[in-house]
Amino acid sequence: MMNCREEKNKRSAPNLAVDIAGIHLRNPVMPASGTFGYGEEYATYLDLEGIGAIITKGLSLKPKAGNPTPRIAETISGMLNAIGLQNVGVDAFIKYKLPFLREINTPVIVNFFGNTLEEYGEVAERLSDIPEVAGVELNISCPNVKKGGIVFGTDPRAASEVVALVRKNISKPLIVKLTPNVTDITVTARAVEDAGADAISCINTLTGMAVDVRTRRPRLANTTGGLSGPAIRPIAVRMVHQVAQAVKIPVIGVGGIMRAMDALEFLIVGATAVQVGTANFVDPGAMAGIVAGIEEFCIEEGISDVRELIGSLEV
Amino acid sequence: MMNCREEKNKRSAPNLAVDIAGIHLRNPVMPASGTFGYGEEYATYLDLEGIGAIITKGLSLKPKAGNPTPRIAETISGMLNAIGLQNVGVDAFIKYKLPFLREINTPVIVNFFGNTLEEYGEVAERLSDIPEVAGVELNISCPNVKKGGIVFGTDPRAASEVVALVRKNISKPLIVKLTPNVTDITVTARAVEDAGADAISCINTLTGMAVDVRTRRPRLANTTGGLSGPAIRPIAVRMVHQVAQAVKIPVIGVGGIMRAMDALEFLIVGATAVQVGTANFVDPGAMAGIVAGIEEFCIEEGISDVRELIGSLEV
């Protein structure tokens, strides 16, 4: 029998650690790509060793200038962005950004993309030998310039092809990030699972648009942009629920998470971990609060291991 | 030359009337199906002769019980509903609901759906001879029970088939309402245009889900539901913009319109008229305010005819 102290200890320190494709996370909370820079930007506001992983801004083979401004527009309970994947390029990342991350005792997951199939492959290759990179996250929500701009992630065949190629070029844990702008996300999910993905993150932004009625111009220079923030959460929760039932690999839930309660919705419908995006802008300490809130919830509910929550939805 | 009075009159009374597939609307504002009952429900709060048209709750061949409760859940800046298309059925509508509408000098557009192709056809036939019905709106966001529950509107071939059948059975103006839960809404839009639709309304709700983290149960008895309200507006504006460029028939914009400014966004990206849904719940006088706001905007901007605004986006 346990004595009081032991019981109290057990109650007060639930296990929060989870594994994603062999990456050990101290807790299931990490930033969403593109909302956390290269990690450094938030180091003064947040203990980078208090979150589960660090995910970088999406990298491409060459540095990329992105779109003209305005690149962001606030909408009701959301924001549109059309940054256009501006980034320093994979080589500059390794040279200038990685050294900072090397000193942080938290797994680094590198998000990347390509404009062509070949580019995806090449970036994967460059990352394959870098020991500080714990895993990669493949963003397939980009238009395939060779195929007339059709987005890789909206065509299950193209998605499968790009995942298979990247899989060949890298042996590190491979997470594939799905776009929600599809008729049936389980089709893409199964396609990337079959092509060798170790995990899925879901969702990227929903394509949206806003107009300034006085000037009659789009509020983004790019006309359309990606909608993120709490407005999209119900859609993200639904998709994570669907995907978690459709595949065997772990799912990372993303979309509109602002508080611990929101993160818990994703875990309950089947996510093994979550990513926090727009909330970082609103509160740079958001992830720390979410980790603390999940822990508190587990204690209140007598849950000794956060993994008990995963997929615990009662329907 | 105009004298002052004439100039003032011109300035103060812009034309707000628009035509949709031969239906003359005194202004471009009408309710979205399912948020305005059969019209009667709002008659005490709103002058039904002050809006462009009345659109009914979706009707089916037989009365339909809909889903168990809870059927609604509020989300951030939106709501989920899984009413399950409860309705009195087309015959009871004609018998009990239409007489009230007959007395109102505003075009009545009947929204309807079927569980099978044949049902769609039959409802259309029953409505085809009713003089009080100015036009019909076909909801193709329903699962096709014969085809294993695949939603008509997510499969361009099925959409085309159902529109063609309905077109054969009814000569009244035929509006087809598209679901946003698709990869490329312009494909469905073109399919229904080719199949004989006279106009398109866009968008229906986005599928979403919310979870009560304490009970770990979905907040809707039906697990998932349709997301509506201001949260989805940027997605709706984007889709209307796309569809308006893809087809030649008029487009009616729907999704998250709360104020005149919101309605104007839709007109500017190419909608000929708009539908107001969730906003009716928040403010039963919402549509009157939107009509007044559009008029005021036209006056302020020196626009003498609201049709000048349609598709006036500068990119």
Place this chain on the structure above:
Amino acid sequence: MKNYKTMVLSNQEISPGYHRMRILAPGFDEISRPGQFVMFRVQMSLPPLLRRPFGIFRTGFLPPDCDGLPPKEYLELLYKVVGRGTGIMSDLHEGDRVEVLGPLGKGFDTGNPGEEKILVGGGIGLVPLFSLALELTKTSKVRLLMGGRTRDDILAVTEFERLGVETYVSTDDGSLGEEGMVTQVLQRKLDKYPHAAVYACGPLPMLRAVHDICAPRGTSLQVSLEALMACGVGACLGCVVKGRGHSEENPQLLCTCKEGPVFRAEQLDWSNLEKEPDYCEGCAS
């Protein structure tokens, strides 16, 4: 029925977690009946997106100001803070601009004058019973059986007593009145006054227990139900309950907002009344 764009006259906590709000509402009294409700929102405010339904505790008149203007007619709500919407309400002050849509729904049938009346209230369920008591006490002997979890959940008892209502209080923890369920008291009272008509409002399990007592006795029972509501006027069909004749073919769905919130017990299919799941605080955001 009207959408009053109006303002708060006063708003104060009357028991831990319970507040009373007076809202300026000229002409409201004339058109409202006991048991009806309003859909409330703070003007210009998102969140919450949707209005919230509240019973009408009473209407009344503020004494005229020294400025000699006519007395102000108010509508009084009594509400429990349970989530985001009621949380925001509890922060409102005099002069804050709000909207109330109403009066909505069907009220209580006040029955025959002279008939004994028993009101059964659980917690915040006393709200519509108070405006009902105001009416019933004009012609009938009225008894109130009031239940709650603790003494903090027992509200407005003195106000009922001031109307001449005989009041019996019970709490789950015995912190006020009798320890136990309000239904125990009901059994005893019905034994004593077998021809009384019963009016009940409170949580569904309580209403079901009341029904189970009244039905075999043939006692007339009216209940006021709650439901999640979006429109309040019968347009959204979010708030339906199953009526007595309910079956697959003949669904008999009744809108709580329009055909209720007050129903005669025999209108309802008691075996199929679904319980709204108990959402946790803050999740409705």
Place this chain on the structure above:
Amino acid sequence: MKNYKTMVLSNQEISPGYHRMRILAPGFDEISRPGQFVMFRVQMSLPPLLRRPFGIFRTGFLPPDCDGLPPKEYLELLYKVVGRGTGIMSDLHEGDRVEVLGPLGKGFDTGNPGEEKILVGGGIGLVPLFSLALELTKTSKVRLLMGGRTRDDILAVTEFERLGVETYVSTDDGSLGEEGMVTQVLQRKLDKYPHAAVYACGPLPMLRAVHDICAPRGTSLQVSLEALMACGVGACLGCVVKGRGHSEENPQLLCTCKEGPVFRAEQLDWSNLEKEPDYCEGCAS
């Protein structure tokens, strides 16, 4: 750099549409430099979703209360109500809980002591110039050329004068000071003080005009830019401007939040500075 979860000490309208807010911010003065900014939000409030950037007008200390506690250090903002976020701000009262993230960005280079300094402010652009003037007046002769549409847009002039700053006002409509553009005055002053260093903050067309005057003369110019911002810390890349060497291959994009908001004129690609479209009031919701 820190996220201060703190509260409003005071908030008042100082000219039609312009407000001044003091926020409790212990230790802020020590870490902030003239030209830096903060990202502001109301605690617990959605909308607006995102924080809003504001320059630092000054920091200071409230005199100690009679309670004998140490004086309260505050951060002072001066803002113009233009949309939803600033509208909500203007309704805040003492004690309301807010968050400020900062100080952020790079401030002004205060240059050489003794050097003549000319500050050019347009409208609300005077904000960072005031904290700059506080610093510069310690060692240099400072002149302020302040422009605005009407007299209502000319703020805090007496406060600059109290620091010993020589102030020249111009308005578009002549309702205060000279009629015309602030740049006319700048031409004259630079003729007289050709070695002065110029610091400017205001609308982009004004900054461009100032640049066009300074560049051919080889005058040292620092400008403070505005941009739509989501994060304020260099993470979202929403706020970039094109740097001097800008080309397709070598984009040279600078974050206004992190590498700015103050830039030396020669850092920027003036021919390619995009103008943020002028959104109408309320559309940003």
